[in-house]
Structures are given as structure tokens and as C-alpha cells.
Amino acid sequence: MNSPNTSSDASPALPRIAVLATGGTIAGAAxxxxxxxxxxxxxxxxxxxxxxxxxxxxxxxxxxxxLASIDSKDLALPLWNALVARIDALAADDAIDGIVITHGxxxxxxxxxxxxxxxxxxxxxxxxxxxxxxxxxxxxxPLNLLNAVTVAAHPGSRGQGVLVAFNNKIHCARDVVKTSxxxxxxxxxxxxxxxxxxxxxxxxxxxxxxxxxxxxxQLAIGNAWxxxxxxxxxxGVSRTAVDAFVAAGVRGLVVAGxxxxxxxxxxxxxxxxxxxxxxxxxxxxxxxxxxxxxxxAANDDALGFVSAGSLNPFKARVLxxxxxxxxxxxxxxxxxxxxxx
Ligand code: ASP
Numbered sequence: 414m415n416s417p418n419t420s421s422d423a424s425p426a427l428p429r430i431a432v433l434a435t436g437g438t439i440a441g442a443a444x445x446x447x448x449x450x451x452x453x454x455x456x457x458x459x460x461x462x463x464x465x466x467x468x469x470x471x472x473x474x475x476x477x478x479x480l481a482s483i484d485s486k487d488l489a490l491p492l493w494n495a496l497v498a499r500i501d502a503l504a505a506d507d508a509i510d511g512i513v514i515t516h517g518x519x520x521x522x523x524x525x526x527x528x529x530x531x532x533x534x535x536x537x538x539x540x541x542x543x544x545x546x547x548x549x550x551x552x553x554x555p556l557n558l559l560n561a562v563t564v565a566a567h568p569g570s571r572g573q574g575v576l577v578a579f580n581n582k583i584h585c586a587r588d589v590v591k592t593s594x595x596x597x598x599x600x601x602x603x604x605x606x607x608x609x610x611x612x613x614x615x616x617x618x619x620x621x622x623x624x625x626x627x628x629x630x631q632l633a634i635g636n637a638w639x640x641x642x643x644x645x646x647x648x649g650v651s652r653t654a655v656d657a658f659v660a661a662g663v664r665g666l667v668v669a670g671x672x673x674x675x676x677x678x679x680x681x682x683x684x685x686x687x688x689x690x691x692x693x694x695x696x697x698x699x700x701x702x703x704x705x706x707x708x709x710a711a712n713d714d715a716l717g718f719v720s721a722g723s724l725n726p727f728k729a730r731v732l733x734x735x736x737x738x739x740x741x742x743x744x745x746x747x748x749x750x751x752x753x754x
Contacts, residue, residue: 428510428566430473431503432558434459435492436483437517439554441546450595452546454484454517461547462515466555472614473566476509485517485524490638490734493527497634504534511537511565515558518542518591518599521577525586526728529575529626530735530754531634537570538627540577540586544597553580553597560611567616573608574626583609585622587754590701590725603702604723624754632754635738641665643726644684645699646676652683659686665693665733669726674698674705681711688717693737693747697721697729707748719747 434440436455440462443452459477469475480499481492496514503509516524525540532538541561543554561578564570575586579600588602602608609618625631640663644654658666668684670676674696676684688694696718698705704723707713713720721729729751736750 428473429476429508430511430513430562430565431476431478431509432459432463432513432515432562433478433480433496433499434462434515435481435485435496435517437485437515437542438546439515439517439541439543439557440482441543441548443546443548446548446550449545449549452548454546455482457547458482459515462554462558465547466559468559469562472559473510473562475562483517484519485521486519488517488520488524493524493531494634494636496524496528497531500528500532500538501534504532504536509536511539511570513558513561513565514538514540515561516540516542518544521600522586522590523727523731525575525577525589526731527634527735529586530630530632530732532575532627535572535628537565537567537573538575539565539570540575541579544593544595544599563614564611564616569616569618572627573618574622576608578611581610581612582607583611583616583618587622587624587626587724587728592701604704626754630754632735632739635735637738638734639664639737641667641693641730641734641737643667643669643730644680645669645726646671646680648677650677650680652679655680655683655687659690659692663692664737665695665730667695667697667721667726667729667733669697669699670705670710672698672700673703673710674720675710681716684718685716688744693719693733693742693744695719695721695729695733695747695751697724697726699726701725713748717744719744719751722751724751
């Protein structure tokens with residue numbers, strides 16, 4: 414996964430920021446400048462991304478490192494282990510002031526939340542990405558990279574947990590979700606809004622994350638990831654997927670329910686049976702914003718379910734995997750984890 418580091422040295426007085434590249438559209442290459450959908454994600458190396466932004470040299474000394482070169486739709490969980498190990502090692506180095514991760518947009522919200530819960534230091538960690546490949550007209554990657562490094566170099570970013578800098582907005586890793594298939598304003602933090610903004614070298618924070626993260630999180634990255642899958646409730650849904658997952662030995666299931674986490678009776682019966690057999694069942698919503706009220710649209714206490722609160726199904730899966738990996742298994746203890754993080 415690793416390739417040699419490169420370092421662009423500007424004034425030694427500037428903050429030193431490590432840029433870890435993992436691939437994605439920000440490193441995507443298309444056959445021509447007008448292609449914004451047909452391209453190869455992760456085709457270009459980190460030096461290409463950094464060299465495309467000469468203005469970086471006036472805000473930071475950049476250490477560039479290639480950690481992976483993937484399309485993030487294909488992300489495998491060991492990449493999170495590699496990222497946490499590398500981030501914590503870099504953060505332990507007094508010479509490093511902050512870390513930027515370039516990533517694909519497809520699973521960025523999952524990686525960001527996994528890191529938010531498992532890196533163990535206060536230094537800024539900022540993810541960024543792009544909706545248009547690096548070869549496209551009006552590619553958004555270079556400005557997003559410049560802004561991410563600007564945020565990582567800003568003293569006010571310390572202790573804010575893992576941040577996402579995208580399209581001039583700064584999001585909390587817990588809240589941010591991808592909300593557009595094509596637009597450059599592709600990320601939002603539904604209900605809660607952005608933490609702040611970055612524009613023309615200026616960083617402004619409007620609020621802070623209130624839930625524990627990074628150093629205050631009790632959750633550590635494990636070496637093994639428990640099998641946790643997601644099922645969805647919809648008109649006419651069958652119980653086939655739940656039964657197959659249980660037969661395959663999953664440790665947990667997240668249900669993307671309708672509305673306030675309501676579940677089709679057929680699916681709910683299958684999930685209640687799964688819960689009785691020891692599978693952790695977390696009830697989230699497919700709606701995209703709002704929260705799932707405990708004992709609201711389903712009687713969690715009677716069914717043995719955990720309510721995901723305001724986490725979407727994909728982030729709920731991240732938290733459930735981490736909780737199980739950290740030995741939290743009882744339904745009440747899992748609910749406490751979801752109420753906390
Ligand atoms: N499929 C790409 C990825 O997630 C999409 C992107 O980066 O925008 O790597």
C-alpha cells in the first residue's frame with residue numbers, strides 16, 4: 414500500500430501537513446476534459462494532485478504519501494486499519510501539524526466516521542474528495558485539496574474530531590453524508606448543518622461537535638471486523654435477505670426502515686427472530702434526515718432492537734461493527750453506545 418513519501422518544502426515556519434492519498438475521483442483520469450462520469454477513479458498519484466495546486470506552498474509544507482489507489486466504492490475495511498495506524502503514527506510526530514486524506518466520495522462518510530471514532534489524538538484530520546476527475550474542465554479537486562490543507566493547518570481545527578472539507582464547507586465526520594450523484598455541492602450535514610466554512614484561505618467555525626470522538630472515544634480499531642450487513646424495508650419486502658444473512662452467521666444487522674424507522678411486518682418478524690438468536694439489530698431510517706426515536710415506530714424494548722438515533726444506516730453499521738469489535742454485545746450496552754456516539 415505504501416509508496417515513498419515526497420515532501421514539498423516551503424518556508425519552515427509554515428505548518429507541516431501530511432497528505433495521505435487513497436484514490437477516488439479526485440485522482441481520477443478521463444479520456445478527455447469533458448468526461449465527468451466515465452473515468453478511472455484513483456488513476457493518478459498523490460504528486461499529481463499536489464503539483465496541480467502550487468498555492469499549497471504558501472500555506473503549508475506538504476508531505477505527500479500514497480496509501481492506496483482505489484475507487485472508494487470498492488473500499489475494503491483493512492484500509493481503515495491502515496489509515497488509523499498511519500494517522501496515529503504521523504500525529505505522534507511533533508513535526509506534523511495536521512493530516513489530510515484524499516478519498517473517493519462514495520464511501521467518504523463511512524471512512525470519516527470510522528476515523529472520527531478511532532484515531533486517538535487532537536491534531537486536525539481532514540478528508541476531502543472531488544466530484545469531477547482531475548482531468549475534467551472545472552475539476553473541483555484542486556480547490557478542495559487547497560481548502561482541506563488550509564483547514565488542517567488552522568489551529569482552530571484541533572480537537573474538532575475528523576473533519577470533511579468539501580466545496581468550501583467544513584463538516585463533522587459524524588453528520589456528513591453524500592447527497593448528490595453529480596453536483597459539486599455533493600455533501601451535506603442534514604438537520605445539523607456545517608461546522609464552518611473555508612474560503613480564500615480563511616477558516617471559520619460556527620459550532621462544535623458535542624458527542625465524544627477521537628481521544629474521548631472508548632472505541633478502538635480492531636483487527637477483525639465483525640460481519641454486519643444492511644437490509645432495507647420497502648413495499649412488498651421479503652424476509653429472504655435477513656434469513657440468508659443470519660444463516661451466513663452475521664453478528665449484526667442494520668435495518669434501513671421507512672419513515673421514523675418503521676419496518677414492514679414481514680421484515681420485522683424476521684429481524685425479531687434474528688435478535689432472539691443473538692444478532693444485534695439496529696433500527697435506522699432510509700429517509701436521509703431526522704432521527705429514529707427509541708420505542709417510537711417499533712417497540713425496541715420488546716423486539717430487542719437498538720435505535721440508531723440520527724445515524725444513517727451506513728454510519729450505524731460503522732458504529733455497530735466497532736461496538737461489537739470492542740466487545741459490546743448486550744442490547745442495552747449497544748443502545749448506550751448509540752446514545753453516546
Ligand atoms: N467512485 C468514486 C469513488 O468513490 C467517486 C468519487 O470519488 O467521487 O472513489
